[in-house]
Amino acid sequence: MPALLRLALAALLSLLPVAARAEAPMRGHGGPVRALAVTADGSRALSGSFDASAILWSVEDGAALRVLRVHDGAVNAVALLPDGGLVTGGEDGRVALWREGVAPERILATHAGPVSGLAVAPDGSRIASSSWDGTARITPLDGGPALVRQGHQGNVNGVAFLPDGRLVTAGYDATVRIWPEAGPPLSVQLEAPVNAVAAAPDGEIAAAGADGTLSLLRPDGTTRARLEIGPRPVVALALSPDGRTLAAATVGGAVAVVDRAGARVRLTLVGPGLPVWSLAFRGTGELVTGGGDRLVRRWDLRTGEPIGPLAIARPADPLAAFAGDRGAEVFRACEACHTLTPDGGNRAGPTLHGVFGRRIAALPDYPYSPAFRRLDIVWTPETVSRLFEVGPARFTPGTKMPEQTITAAEDRAALVRFLETATR
Numbered sequence: 001m002p003a004l005l006r007l008a009l010a011a012l013l014s015l016l017p018v019a020a021r022a023e024a025p026m027r028g029h030g031g032p033v034r035a036l037a038v039t040a041d042g043s044r045a046l047s048g049s050f051d052a053s054a055i056l057w058s059v060e061d062g063a064a065l066r067v068l069r070v071h072d073g074a075v076n077a078v079a080l081l082p083d084g085g086l087v088t089g090g091e092d093g094r095v096a097l098w099r100e101g102v103a104p105e106r107i108l109a110t111h112a113g114p115v116s117g118l119a120v121a122p123d124g125s126r127i128a129s130s131s132w133d134g135t136a137r138i139t140p141l142d143g144g145p146a147l148v149r150q151g152h153q154g155n156v157n158g159v160a161f162l163p164d165g166r167l168v169t170a171g172y173d174a175t176v177r178i179w180p181e182a183g184p185p186l187s188v189q190l191e192a193p194v195n196a197v198a199a200a201p202d203g204e205i206a207a208a209g210a211d212g213t214l215s216l217l218r219p220d221g222t223t224r225a226r227l228e229i230g231p232r233p234v235v236a237l238a239l240s241p242d243g244r245t246l247a248a249a250t251v252g253g254a255v256a257v258v259d260r261a262g263a264r265v266r267l268t269l270v271g272p273g274l275p276v277w278s279l280a281f282r283g284t285g286e287l288v289t290g291g292g293d294r295l296v297r298r299w300d301l302r303t304g305e306p307i308g309p310l311a312i313a314r315p316a317d318p319l320a321a322f323a324g325d326r327g328a329e330v331f332r333a334c335e336a337c338h339t340l341t342p343d344g345g346n347r348a349g350p351t352l353h354g355v356f357g358r359r360i361a362a363l364p365d366y367p368y369s370p371a372f373r374r375l376d377i378v379w380t381p382e383t384v385s386r387l388f389e390v391g392p393a394r395f396t397p398g399t400k401m402p403e404q405t406i407t408a409a410e411d412r413a414a415l416v417r418f419l420e421t422a423t424r
Helices: 003-015 326-331 381-390 409-422
Strands: 033-038 044-049 054-058 063-068 075-080 086-090 094-098 106-110 115-120 126-131 135-140 147-150 156-161 167-171 175-179 186-189 194-199 205-209 213-217 223-228 234-239 245-250 254-259 264-270 276-282 286-291 295-300
Touching: 033 286, 033 295, 044 075, 044 086, 044 276, 044 286, 054 086, 086 115, 094 115, 106 126, 106 135, 126 156, 126 167, 135 156, 135 167, 167 194, 167 205, 175 194, 175 205, 205 234, 205 245, 213 234, 245 276, 245 286, 254 276, 254 286, 326 409, 381 409
Parallel strands: 033 075, 033 276, 075 115, 115 156, 156 194, 194 234, 234 276
Antiparallel strands: 033 044, 044 054, 054 063, 075 086, 086 094, 094 106, 115 126, 126 135, 135 147, 156 167, 167 175, 175 186, 194 205, 205 213, 213 223, 234 245, 245 254, 254 264, 276 286, 286 295
16 A cells, blocks of 8 residues: 555544543443443443442443433442343332333332342342342242242341352341241351342352451351451452452452452452442453442453553542532532532432522433422522421422431521532
8 A cells, every 4th residue: 555545544544433442431320330230241231320320331342322210219239131131229129120222121129128239040030139128029030929038137238149049138137148948047147237248159158248357158157268358348249250259349449359269368459449339240350340439440350450540539529619618518418419510410319500590300301209390399598498407308208319407507508608609
């Protein structure tokens, strides 16, 4: 090819759109990434977030293929079915099954409290869900009646299936329970609340402790090993497809990669320093993580290094410009759910940009509850102050906003002054 033609071709190619780089973090959520699952072939990932959405990603190019919205609150758990179906579990207590289209195919289960975990049975015929209502449910996908497992004293934080189909649950009551098809469960008492659970192909059970430990339990409930992962609670677990490697994430932001047979930490992944809430293996050599920085990241387990740069050490503090402002300090309790700027977008709650003078439930791109849409309120300094004086449950019945009040009149006034400035 003549040199001049090569130069012309190179110039033309430089003008074409460039595909997203494979090593780029997956950006799209407006809140912490609370749940992750990766398809068996590694091509797709499903993430759930505090922003009330789930996103199906193309892992190689970091592109969001579908955004799933049906839950009233955070999506705390996700799962992938062998036939390509997607399952999400939310703060609203519902478990949704997705196929094609923008709406779920059906609601599989409804708990009386937030859904905290999901698991698919080894034969793919049933879904197990754990909930803060103190129960776990096993729901057949063919529409048969659900089997309710109850007995934990408090929140059930995680659920898994053993290879033989028995259910394992993990609770805030510091127990792991192994449920036979019928009869009472085998209850294993641990030393601290259990935040997550995973089951290996040989039946060994991994339990994540709020005291920073990882317990490895035999199928009969006896303890084989107990590892100190760190001083901060272990909040998420993932098991490699071959069962040889465990990943344990902590609130402190580090992830321990554990050789299961040897019961030893092989390496530690150190990220941006924010909580890592979710984990999933992509094959045996790569780990995908989701955390408080709202990103989905990929890690090379041979080197312990991120695939691509850690693009954001920590999200920019939107309140940095208001240092010393009492109203901004009061708003700290709200910033996980609400943004303030035109480009901030929605999180678990709608953006507050332009809130004053706006009718309640007026943003077209936010999924308000039906009860919220029926309210007749215009946001003014007076109505915002009243909201926090009496609490959202009384002032806006039907809201999914966390219940909170601001008892001091001077703090309510400071918050209103801050919002008048920050949301213009």
